[in-house]
Amino acid sequence: MSVTLISNNILQFNTNTLEDVRKEFNLHDPGMMEQTIDILYDWCQKQDHFVKKDFPRDYLERFIIYAKGSLEKAKLRIDRLCTMRTMAPNLFEKSNAKNDFPDLRDFYINVFMPKLTEDNYRIHVAKMMTKNITPSGFLKTYQHAAIMCEYITVYDYAQGFYSIMDLSDVNMADVLTNMNLADFRNNINLFTECYGFRIAGIFIISTSKMIDAFVKILKQIVSDKIAQRINVFKTVTSLHEFLPKELLPEDFGGDQKSLCELYDEMNEEMSTEKHVAHMKEMQLTCTNENLRQSGRFDEEYLGMPGSFKLLSVD
Structure with missing residues (x-):
């Protein structure tokens, strides 16, 4: 079949x-x-x-x-x-992206862009939305990501992924202080080593002087091949040299819906009775x-x- x-x-x-x-x-x-x-x-x-x-x-x-x-x-x-x-x-404790995370949208947004590149790669976007960084907030982002990984595995068919991490609006010292390194490692491994999503490039947006410390941690988690594909930009417009504007959210000067709109729509899809049942089965x-x-x-x-x-x- x-x-x-x-x-x-x-x-x-x-x-x-x-x-x-x-x-x-x-x-x-x-x-x-x-x-x-x-x-x-x-x-x-x-x-x-x-x-x-x-x-x-x-x-x-x-x-x-x-x-x-x-x-x-x-x-x-x-x-x-x-x-x-x-x-x-x-x-993996949560199964309903909408009901289990009513306030996550104000802390962190995590979406896959709707349209594929011409060669069938999909763009993933993660953005920290608040300066009030907490360890519990990070754990919720990882639990929400687990639901999203399942959704992508069930319904998507991409050749690989580009990942954007927008950290431009947060204090990196607060991020590094409140981020549980073991949970962060497990979250990254979930994408790359468990579900096996092929990462063609990672684009981090930040002007912080401490971004190098974050990148160093990330490079210790991912493979050498992926580590070589990590790029740090100071502005979102730098993305346009690597990714088509028509595939990016309007927050990044693109033609797609805003990250908040995309997040809400994706949460609705990931919270259907069918997908919640799948999550509980898995x-x-x-x-x-x-x-x-x-x-x-x-x-x-x-x-x-x-x-x-x-x-x-x-």
Whole structure:
């Protein structure tokens, strides 16, 4: 059964997105994707430490796409995601983006832009909205991000992502002081190492002299490849040299709706009865570590919650 991409006001697709993305990873031949999903599905069924083994086929296909067609990477990321749910359950406690986070909009906005680039990359935007930075506020942003990651995995079909982090309106000293480094690491790993979203570039907007300390922390979390794709700008207009204006929000001089409008619309979509039910179902996709094959929980999981990999701040 083939995936059907349905454009809405939250996620829109190019005319040939499905075919073009599959072709990029040599999965476009008739029957090739179905065969690959079969292998991944059968593998999941054989994992004794998975509490829930039945993943939707469309869901598995996204893991294959984000792994560039590599079954081994897709397996590892599904395992990491299930492990993260077990070892950092506080990130996955919420299921309703609208009702569970009524005030988050005033603290932090996190959205994916509706339109894809011509080569099927999607733009992600995160913006700190307040100077009143608190540890509890950060935790809510990570919990909200977990709901968003699930939504993207269920409904999107992007080749990769560009991520914008707008920190221009906050005191970076307050950010660094109130940010729990373990939770921040887990949040970044959720995007890159668990769901496996392919990051083509990270654009940070800030004029703070302390932004270098934040970037140093971020580079310790992400891979060397992603670390080389981190750019720091002083103004949002600098983004126009790298990303099409017609795909950016009006807050950044673009043609799309404002971040607040996009956030509200996306929250509505992520709070439907269907998606809330999906979120609650996926809370079961954790692990029983007592049943994991010995020797499997090794250096692959360094950086996962519960490990002793430390981050250096200074």
